[in-house]
Amino acid sequence: MKKMLVVFSVVLVFLAVKVGAHDEHSHMGHETKKESHGLGMQVFKGKSKGVEVKAYLNDIESAMKAMAGDIKIDKSKMDPNLTHHIAFNISESAQSGKIKAATLKLTFKDKTETYKLFSMHGHYGSDISLKEKGTYKAQLSIDTEKAGSIDFDFKINLK
Template identity: 30%
Template structure:
């Protein structure tokens, strides 16, 4: 149990603090934010900010989702864990730009082999929902999020990432 808490706090510190800094720097009008113009953005719509990988935005019924991955493989391997990335998503009201921090979120991951894994519940973490996941093979991954946010509506969001 002590090892689990150590892992949790290590991941929280390595992931949460940089993400909190990113979130704090986005306190302006989210409705007009254009990730396409952010420094480091390539033509596929993904960018690297340090070791933070931006997966892009998806909108559904008045809610905008912004998803990111963070490579945590080295830290997890040191603790004997198989997880390679921290998947995180922030939600906001598309009209007002206000963050949505309450609700239930899970992700299903379809890997390069074409098989889809079981849903992984994302935990609420200081302005985002996240979970540590294993992306073990190179290739294309699809992330399908199912949500039931504070307004009680069910929504789905999709993101893609190619591990090279």
């Protein structure tokens, strides 16, 4: 279990470094929702009260295979309910102040799950459960020093 957590942590660090280097350069066409990114596919972009957010979704299995290469992954040590990693690039401003906390609420059919987002080397993220195909309603709640709580509502469509 410890070995799997270390491998997964290393994967996240490499992804964060890649994103940080990538975001330093301006390229045309990087704002489309279908664009692939180091953290996955962009599924949302929004701005409110001085806070800008970009959300990226990546399935855990693909990310692990891409980063682990020839290392055999023992799936029995992984939580089978967690299928994806969601990452949020969140830009704070003088208007919003520092980010104190962030949570994601996902609703699918009649079930709602809430995930605490953790600061991960340049982004906030969490492993989440998107086991069924369909449309998930998502609400990102960001607690800031100056602007209070800021909510972003969006949908994630799994085909």
